[in-house]
Amino acid sequence: MKTRIAQLNQVTQSRPYSASKPLQILDAELDTPKAGEVLVKILAAGVCHSDLSVINGDRPRDLPLALGHEAVGEVVDVGGQSDLKPGQRVAMVFVPSCGCCEYCDEGRPNLCEPALSAASAGELLNGGSRIKVNRQPVRHHLGISCFSDYAVCDRRSLVAIDSDIDPSIQAVFGCAVLTGCGSVIHTAKLEVGESVAIIGLGGVGLAAMLGARAAGAKQIIAVDANPDKAAFAMAMGADHFVDARDPDAAAQIRSLSRGGVHVAAEFAGVMPAMQLAIDTTRRGGRTVTAALPNANDRLPVDIAALVAQERSILGSYVGSCVPSRDIPNFIELFKGGRLPVDQMITHRIGLEDINVAMERLAAGEAVRQIVVMG
Ligand SMILES: NC(=O)c1ccc[n+]([C@@H]2O[C@H](COP(=O)([O-])OP(=O)(O)OC[C@H]3O[C@@H](n4cnc5c(N)ncnc54)[C@H](O)[C@@H]3O)[C@@H](O)[C@H]2O)c1
Numbered sequence: 001m002k003t004r005i006a007q008l009n010q011v012t013q014s015r016p017y018s019a020s021k022p023l024q025i026l027d028a029e030l031d032t033p034k035a036g037e038v039l040v041k042i043l044a045a046g047v048c049h050s051d052l053s054v055i056n057g058d059r060p061r062d063l064p065l066a067l068g069h070e071a072v073g074e075v076v077d078v079g080g081q082s083d084l085k086p087g088q089r090v091a092m093v094f095v096p097s098c099g100c101c102e103y104c105d106e107g108r109p110n111l112c113e114p115a116l117s118a119a120s121a122g123e124l125l126n127g128g129s130r131i132k133v134n135r136q137p138v139r140h141h142l143g144i145s146c147f148s149d150y151a152v153c154d155r156r157s158l159v160a161i162d163s164d165i166d167p168s169i170q171a172v173f174g175c176a177v178l179t180g181c182g183s184v185i186h187t188a189k190l191e192v193g194e195s196v197a198i199i200g201l202g203g204v205g206l207a208a209m210l211g212a213r214a215a216g217a218k219q220i221i222a223v224d225a226n227p228d229k230a231a232f233a234m235a236m237g238a239d240h241f242v243d244a245r246d247p248d249a250a251a252q253i254r255s256l257s258r259g260g261v262h263v264a265a266e267f268a269g270v271m272p273a274m275q276l277a278i279d280t281t282r283r284g285g286r287t288v289t290a291a292l293p294n295a296n297d298r299l300p301v302d303i304a305a306l307v308a309q310e311r312s313i314l315g316s317y318v319g320s321c322v323p324s325r326d327i328p329n330f331i332e333l334f335k336g337g338r339l340p341v342d343q344m345i346t347h348r349i350g351l352e353d354i355n356v357a358m359e360r361l362a363a364g365e366a367v368r369q370i371v372v373m374g
């Protein structure tokens with residue numbers, strides 16, 4: 001099967017990306033899916049900061065790599081026997097669950113051990129690559145590689161969903177919504193009536209903000225270093241906006257929340273934002289981060305204060321979600337008007353504009369951009 005892919009050959013910080021074009025749109029050959037694998041026609045794919053972090057080297061991966069990890073598609077063909085039939089709409093999940101490791105057994109498929117090994121190697125869960133350019137294998141990005149017309153994935157990277165809403169909206173559920181909503185609801189276990197600060201208002205942060213509202217947050221303080229995000233956040237239901245660049249940003253958040261928020265959630269991926277989250281968490285509260293900063297970033301933590309104030313600092317991967325449960329649930333909330341994640345989609349583009357999209361994301365000129373295929 002022939003497909004176009006968006007291939008990354010080398011890490012670069014040379015901007016603008018619209019000119020340096022780190023992603024090459026190439027014709028590739030996909031193998032026939034093996035038993036337990038699925039050929040998917042990609043319908044729509046979201047552009048996430050984690051894609052940018054592979055391009056700029058914040059999250060190093062072996063190359064060449066076919067990029068993209070947030071998408072929905074339609075089943076075209078299956079290898080061997082499968083519960084999925086051609087025509088089935090599927091959401092693609094960037095951490096497959098093997099179903100039999102210790103973490104999967106514990107109900108934490110987001111931490112699946114074989115999935116981590118496969119992702120590190122750029123392979124599918126059963127090993128190896130199914131993508132070739134000029135007969136040379138190309139690595140898969142998190143088992144998905146969805147900036148493509150078609151992809152071969154493991155069945156365990158897919159969640160069957162209904163095809164009753166626009167795929168360009170459904171695309172954001174596989175990463176931004178699972179990660180954002182899950183981080184406040186599942187990881188931080190937000191309770192009704194609690195106050196929340198959302199620091200970093202990209203697709204993941206805004207999804208978290210909507211999730212916090214749906215879960216009954218009493219007060220939502222939206223925070224970003226880009227003042228252009230203020231109008232966006234307020235229109236999507238924030239109670240207040242604080243500019244993270246203000247020297248007294250922490251004092252503003254503490255004052256608005258009368259001493260600090262119950263949950264300070266960070267989605268910016270830079271240390272000043274994480275420090276702000278820690279500094280604005282109230283006594284007894286939770287600081288949660290789902291951002292993936294540069295792997296070398298470190299932050300000193302006042303452990304005595306952590307203990308005496310009984311606070312928690314939590315990391316959240318895939319929002320601590322069980323994707324096969326949570327994607328359909330979050331889609332239902334969207335359909336009921338309680339999770340209007342379509343509001344964070346700022347651009348719909350063709351695959352040929354993927355480098356322009358990466359530049360817009362790096363420049364802070366977009367929230368979620370969707371590559372609409374076909
Ligand atoms: N844990 C996971 O499973 C997971 C999944 C997806 C994405 N991520 C990570 O989540 C983060 C957010 O992704 P995204 O796609 O929403 O990114 P994005 O680039 O769209 O948004 C980041 C936002 O942070 C803001 N920001 C930058 N510096 C700031 C500061 N000092 N204070 C406050 N705000 C600041 C930016 O202006 C921007 O609005 C990234 O680090 C990404 O890699 C993690």
Ligand SMILES: [Zn+2]
Binds near residue numbers: 049069070175
């Ligand atoms: Zn992502």
Ligand SMILES: [Zn+2]
Binds near residue numbers: 098099113115
């Ligand atoms: Zn597992």
